[in-house]
Amino acid sequence: MAKEFPEPEFRYHHFVSYGETDAMGVLYNAEYLHLFERARSFAMRQLGMSYAEVEKRGVILPVREASCRYRKPVTYDEEIIVRVGVEQWKKASMRFAYEIRSTDMETLYATGMTEHACVSPEGRVVRCPDWLRDMFR
Amino acid sequence: MAKEFPEPEFRYHHFVSYGETDAMGVLYNAEYLHLFERARSFAMRQLGMSYAEVEKRGVILPVREASCRYRKPVTYDEEIIVRVGVEQWKKASMRFAYEIRSTDMETLYATGMTEHACVSPEGRVVRCPDWLRDMFR
Amino acid sequence: MAKEFPEPEFRYHHFVSYGETDAMGVLYNAEYLHLFERARSFAMRQLGMSYAEVEKRGVILPVREASCRYRKPVTYDEEIIVRVGVEQWKKASMRFAYEIRSTDMETLYATGMTEHACVSPEGRVVRCPDWLRDMFR
Amino acid sequence: MAKEFPEPEFRYHHFVSYGETDAMGVLYNAEYLHLFERARSFAMRQLGMSYAEVEKRGVILPVREASCRYRKPVTYDEEIIVRVGVEQWKKASMRFAYEIRSTDMETLYATGMTEHACVSPEGRVVRCPDWLRDMFR
Numbered sequence: 001m002a003k004e005f006p007e008p009e010f011r012y013h014h015f016v017s018y019g020e021t022d023a024m025g026v027l028y029n030a031e032y033l034h035l036f037e038r039a040r041s042f043a044m045r046q047l048g049m050s051y052a053e054v055e056k057r058g059v060i061l062p063v064r065e066a067s068c069r070y071r072k073p074v075t076y077d078e079e080i081i082v083r084v085g086v087e088q089w090k091k092a093s094m095r096f097a098y099e100i101r102s103t104d105m106e107t108l109y110a111t112g113m114t115e116h117a118c119v120s121p122e123g124r125v126v127r128c129p130d131w132l133r134d135m136f137r
Numbered sequence: 138m139a140k141e142f143p144e145p146e147f148r149y150h151h152f153v154s155y156g157e158t159d160a161m162g163v164l165y166n167a168e169y170l171h172l173f174e175r176a177r178s179f180a181m182r183q184l185g186m187s188y189a190e191v192e193k194r195g196v197i198l199p200v201r202e203a204s205c206r207y208r209k210p211v212t213y214d215e216e217i218i219v220r221v222g223v224e225q226w227k228k229a230s231m232r233f234a235y236e237i238r239s240t241d242m243e244t245l246y247a248t249g250m251t252e253h254a255c256v257s258p259e260g261r262v263v264r265c266p267d268w269l270r271d272m273f274r
Numbered sequence: 275m276a277k278e279f280p281e282p283e284f285r286y287h288h289f290v291s292y293g294e295t296d297a298m299g300v301l302y303n304a305e306y307l308h309l310f311e312r313a314r315s316f317a318m319r320q321l322g323m324s325y326a327e328v329e330k331r332g333v334i335l336p337v338r339e340a341s342c343r344y345r346k347p348v349t350y351d352e353e354i355i356v357r358v359g360v361e362q363w364k365k366a367s368m369r370f371a372y373e374i375r376s377t378d379m380e381t382l383y384a385t386g387m388t389e390h391a392c393v394s395p396e397g398r399v400v401r402c403p404d405w406l407r408d409m410f411r
Numbered sequence: 412m413a414k415e416f417p418e419p420e421f422r423y424h425h426f427v428s429y430g431e432t433d434a435m436g437v438l439y440n441a442e443y444l445h446l447f448e449r450a451r452s453f454a455m456r457q458l459g460m461s462y463a464e465v466e467k468r469g470v471i472l473p474v475r476e477a478s479c480r481y482r483k484p485v486t487y488d489e490e491i492i493v494r495v496g497v498e499q500w501k502k503a504s505m506r507f508a509y510e511i512r513s514t515d516m517e518t519l520y521a522t523g524m525t526e527h528a529c530v531s532p533e534g535r536v537v538r539c540p541d542w543l544r545d546m547f548r
Contacts, residue, residue: 017452018462019302019445023295023350029174029200029251030293033167034430041428041488051429052488063166067204076297077452077463114166154315155325156308156441158434160487165430171293178291178351188292189351213434214315214326303448303474303525307441337440341478388440 006085006097008136010043013103016078026073033066036098036114039082047135059129061116064093068112079103086136092125093117094132143222143234145273147180150240153215163210170203173235173251176219184272196266198253201230205249216240223273229262230254231269280359280371282410284317287377290352300347307340310372310388313356321409333403335390338367342386353377360410366392366399368406417496417508419547421454424514427489437484444477447509447525450493458546470540472527475504479523490514497547503536504528505543 014035022028044051054061074080080100087097093115100110118128151172159165181188191198211217217237224234230252237247255265288309296302318325328335348354354374361371367389374384392402425446433439455462465472485491491511498508504526511521529539 017449018296021297022292023299025297028293030167030170037430038428050488065206069202077461154312155433156439159429160432160436162434175291187351214324304441304444339480343476
């Protein structure tokens with residue numbers, strides 16, 4: 001199945017824990033945002049600079065918007081992949097795209113995105129630095 | 138400021154706890170979805186039928202989509218209001234709208250929505266029952 | 275039933291949300307520690323000084339130890355009471371006791387405690403100030 | 412430093428996420444219980460039978476008691492090890508021991524335990540089966 005996903009992409013593996021499930025027996029809706037965070041941190045680490053280091057360099061990337069489309073429930077103890085990539089760069093913001101899939105990539109459980117402002121340590125919106133863009137190329 | 142918000146609306150009060158904040162000192166992005174759930178459960182309880190009772194009547198309302206626009210950070214120990222109402226009814230789904238505001242309603246911290254399928258206990262998508270629609274009128 | 279509990283005591287009301295339950299259909303074990311935090315913050319607010327204000331006065335109370343004994347499971351949408359009081363004062367630490375009960379106080383779901391060091395903003399362990407002790411009398 | 416820890420032991424690696432930290436900038440106290448769960452699930456998976464499979468075989472292991480001693484704070488993005496082993500077997504219960512350490516094992520951040528009842532799917536306390544004990548030998 002042809003599936004366009006931003007390049008480069010990263011695949012974060014995760015086992016669903018009890019603490020992440022709810023009384024319906026499935027991954028609770030808010031937990032997807034935690035997984036999105038783990039996946040983008042993983043991607044940054046793979047690219048050689050953790051988000052903690054990005055912050056130390058003076059760029060903070062607070063989430064400005066987040067959304068998730070829940071397609072199929074994910075059950076306890078299932079191993080899933082969180083696929084992540086940068087979908088869009090704007091002057092002072094960026095957007096990650098996510099998919100949650102089975103480990104064979106066949107089943108698509110969820111799609112989502114997070115949009116991040118580029119902010120200085122003082123809280124001012126700033127232009128996204130080139131080294132940050134270059135990192136994701 | 139004229140602000141259109143679906144009627145009837147409900148206002149859920151909440152104090153931000155340490156456990157809900159992150160290292161930036163503010164309410165973590167995934168926690169907003171927890172607050173949305175608390176607010177819509179509160180609304181249902183106010184309307185005379187808890188979500189647990191709705192389920193017992195045979196209607197399950199899993200979240201099919203969720204989104205949140207984070208406008209201003211909310212800090213630890215702040216008292217906030219989660220405003221909630223039903224924005225839209227479709228044949229087999231419904232949508233809640235949310236706002237997170239300061240207790241004087243002057244500051245708008247976030248807006249969001251959750252879309253819910255109407256599902257039978259066996260997991261089949263069903264028509265939203267009239268009694269559920271009527272409840273929110 | 276005679277039940278010794280530290281005086282003064284405070285009772286924090288809470289409805290169990292979906293997001294707090296797990297695939298067993300009950301309140302997840304880690305959520306009790308969140309409830310303990312909410313209850314002690316509530317107690318402080320009742321006593322006239324929020325924990326945020328305590329911190330502003332220069333005393334930080336990090337959790338040094340926590341424990342919980344889970345007696346009976348708590349299910350989704352149940353209204354519960356978290357009972358809280360200060361059990362013990364030491365020179366540079368204090369201990370809160372907790373009970374989780376049904377709203378009629380008849381059913382005891384859990385008991386627990388948290389021990390807190392008194393720490394300066396610089397991270398040094400300090401003597402618990404008198405005004406803090408007095409607050410709980 | 413001689414450190415007695417139950418054998419066999421397992422070491423679960425984890426990066427601290429933003430969502431797990433609090434406004435003090437450190438891993439929030441309730442998150443340790445989530446990590447304990449992840450670590451014991453990891454241990455079981457290593458031993459060849461996931462906790463989901465243990466449940467399918469008819470043994471449920473609800474947490475009856477949990478405690479944690481927080482020795483040093485763990486900060487955002489730190490890579491930590493959760494060490495886990497079975498400390499004690501009783502007729503109808505078992506106890507896991509945990510340590511949270513730096514990846515070089517030099518720094519001890521926390522110690523903890525969880526005690527689990529052996530329960531049938533109907534909720535009756537039962538004798539811990541031999542195959543479960545044997546699994547951990």
